[in-house]
Amino acid sequence: MARAPKKATLGYISDDSTRRSRYKKRLKGLMKKADEMATLCDVDTCVVVYGEDEAAPVVFPSPAAKAVGILKEFNGMPELGHCKKTMDQEGLLTQRIARLREQIDRSRRECHDSEIRYLLQKIMQGNLPGLVGLTMEQLVGVGYKVDELLKSMAERTGKTHPQPPPPAPCVTPALRLQAPAQQQD
Structure with missing residues (x-):
């Protein structure tokens, strides 16, 4: 050697x-x-x-x-x-602060995503029946996460996300009975 x-x-x-x-x-x-x-x-x-x-x-x-x-x-x-590429102390610190802020934002998003996944897991296990005790922000986050997971599952299986059928028109029984009676007159 x-x-x-x-x-x-x-x-x-x-x-x-x-x-x-x-x-x-x-x-x-x-x-x-x-x-x-x-x-x-x-x-x-x-x-x-x-x-x-x-x-x-x-x-x-x-x-x-x-x-x-x-x-x-x-x-x-x-x-x-x-000196195109040179920078002073202020520029260097500004650039470093921006990079650190991006890291903080990324960490916050990851933490929020982990919290939502944890809530979703508790809901699926039945530990939060009726979604009682969740804030509006948590409910929105869980709803968004469910939609996201459904889309990813649909992409994996090669199917598109199914759209729910449009709501049926509200027809009361009284209106149905009157309509044929009017036609006979």
Whole structure:
């Protein structure tokens, strides 16, 4: 089994020769990563590094090639374009609060649904005869849940939810007897 490399502690390297050698290695790696990103993602990349003891900055790609054009394009963008995806502390907190509110609402709906299912189970077991003691909100919730369950059962069996027949017209026996008598006259 291979050994995991030791994690380097991030901090200022006080020894000059060690610092210069690590700077050169890291700079080479940074330029390689920028080149790989440009190739793999088909984007324009530019890296400008000001070294401690160097008179001119190290620029990738070469200063005359693309780097100057990329920097001019970046500086020419409106201020909003520079930081499209960045947000300040207030925006971050607002976004997080909205996400937490959605979670709270989802939890409340799930809790309400569980309560209604529990009531429905008690009703089906006969523990609440005549639905006595339920509030209007609980009755509406149970009715809605029953309709929902009937629809899902109908979908599973491949049938549509049956509609009740229309109510029969109210005909009293006295009216039925009078109608034929009037026809005979």
